[in-house]
Amino acid sequence: MKKKVMIGMSGGIDSSVTAYMLQKEGYEIEGVYLKLHNRSDGYHERNLGYVEDVANFLGIKYHILDLADKFTREIYDYFVDSYLEGTTPNPCVKCNKQIKFGAMLKFAQEKGCEFLATGHYVKTDGEFFYEADDKTKDQSYFLSQVDKKALPFMMFPLSTYKKEDIVKLGETLASVYKEITQKNESQEICFVETVYTDVIKKHANIDLPGDVLDEDGNIVGEHKGYMHYTIGKRRGFTVKGAQEPHFVKELNPKTNTIVVGKKEVLEVNEVIASGLNMYIDEKEFTATVKLRYRSVSLPCDVTIRDNKAYIKLKEPSFGVAAGQLAVFYDDQKVIGSAWIESTK
Numbered sequence: 317m318k319k320k321v322m323i324g325m326s327g328g329i330d331s332s333v334t335a336y337m338l339q340k341e342g343y344e345i346e347g348v349y350l351k352l353h354n355r356s357d358g359y360h361e362r363n364l365g366y367v368e369d370v371a372n373f374l375g376i377k378y379h380i381l382d383l384a385d386k387f388t389r390e391i392y393d394y395f396v397d398s399y400l401e402g403t404t405p406n407p408c409v410k411c412n413k414q415i416k417f418g419a420m421l422k423f424a425q426e427k428g429c430e431f432l433a434t435g436h437y438v439k440t441d442g443e444f445f446y447e448a449d450d451k452t453k454d455q456s457y458f459l460s461q462v463d464k465k466a467l468p469f470m471m472f473p474l475s476t477y478k479k480e481d482i483v484k485l486g487e488t489l490a491s492v493y494k495e496i497t498q499k500n501e502s503q504e505i506c507f508v509e510t511v512y513t514d515v516i517k518k519h520a521n522i523d524l525p526g527d528v529l530d531e532d533g534n535i536v537g538e539h540k541g542y543m544h545y546t547i548g549k550r551r552g553f554t555v556k557g558a559q560e561p562h563f564v565k566e567l568n569p570k571t572n573t574i575v576v577g578k579k580e581v582l583e584v585n586e587v588i589a590s591g592l593n594m595y596i597d598e599k600e601f602t603a604t605v606k607l608r609y610r611s612v613s614l615p616c617d618v619t620i621r622d623n624k625a626y627i628k629l630k631e632p633s634f635g636v637a638a639g640q641l642a643v644f645y646d647d648q649k650v651i652g653s654a655w656i657e658s659t660k
């Protein structure tokens with residue numbers, strides 16, 4: 317009997333080609349589209365149109381799973397609250413853990429599927445995640461909070477391909493694939509239509525000017541409201557008499573102040589992170605760590621104690637933000653991750 321695979325279908329090229337590939341390999345496939353938010357600009361209608369056309373082309377069944385309430389509670393509210401608290405959230409990491417490889421995986425299993433496949437660029441051997449071959453698309457950072465128990469059920473057929481090859485293949489398939497390749501690349505964060513501040517504005521007044529402080533607490537300028545800034549940002553505030561660029565080092569919601577300094581004051585050598593998700597049991601290890609997506613992996617020593625990771629960097633990093641994820645790698649293998657709480 318053919319093995320049954322559920323495919324997370326977003327209406328984008330990656331998942332549409334994933335479905336084509338797995339069918340060609342001989343799997344029995346079904347699709348599921350997740351409704352994750354209530355965008356009113358025709359977003360879901362457009363995506364579902366593509367999902368339906370691809371499903372018709374392949375002759376497969378597809379489901380619509382409405383997870384908007386769960387998504388609002390667990391992902392959207394966390395996103396807004398993080399900015400209010402002066403931290404920098406990573407909603408895609410939470411979504412992968414709780415929604416895509418939480419609720420969507422459960423749905424796939426309830427429908428009798430042996431596997432869940434997505435168009436993520438990442439590898440797995442059922443025990444660990446590994447970086448994808450296309451390093452410009454690699455999404456291992458975003459998957460590193462996914463529960464170990466979910467890994468044996470995952471399939472990532474795009475893991476060895478380059479994005480451009482997937483687009484090229486799409487162009488040779490049915491006309492719907494061609495149409496999908498011509499639409500705009502999806503947004504970085506699916507519920508942010510333009511910029512994140514437009515989302516936050518719906519929940520708080522973000523335009524509250526306040527003081528810019530130097531490291532010693534002296535007032536040196538003015539800012540537009542702390543929620544306009546993230547750690548490392550260098551524009552949109554004034555610093556009296558500054559000759560050199562200044563960067564945001566700290567956000568203080570309670571006093572509506574931001575602390576800025578020259579690049580060297582943003583230097584970080586130690587990181588404390590909590591909310592661990594480890595794929596190995598060791599409590600002390602040497603690894604490399606990515607402190608944000610699209611940053612280089614830095615060599616470090618890690619000690620796990622009282623459910624926290626104490627990370628000593630062997631070379632400094634700059635502009636590390638609380639709220640982002642620290643992802644530990646052993647070469648290309650993801651060995652765990654934790655949320656950045658504080659830095660030194």
Ligand SMILES: Nc1ncnc2c1ncn2[C@@H]1O[C@H](COP(=O)(O)OP(=O)(O)OP(=O)(O)O)[C@@H](O)[C@H]1O
Pocket residue numbers: 323324325326327328329330331332348349350351352416433434435436502
């Ligand atoms: N709304 C959704 N419903 C079902 N699956 C989804 C949805 N959004 C994303 N996915 C799954 O997660 C994968 C990664 O999504 P992401 O948005 O990170 O990448 P993408 O490159 O835009 O993918 P795609 O081209 O398939 O839209 C998708 O390929 C798809 O399998």
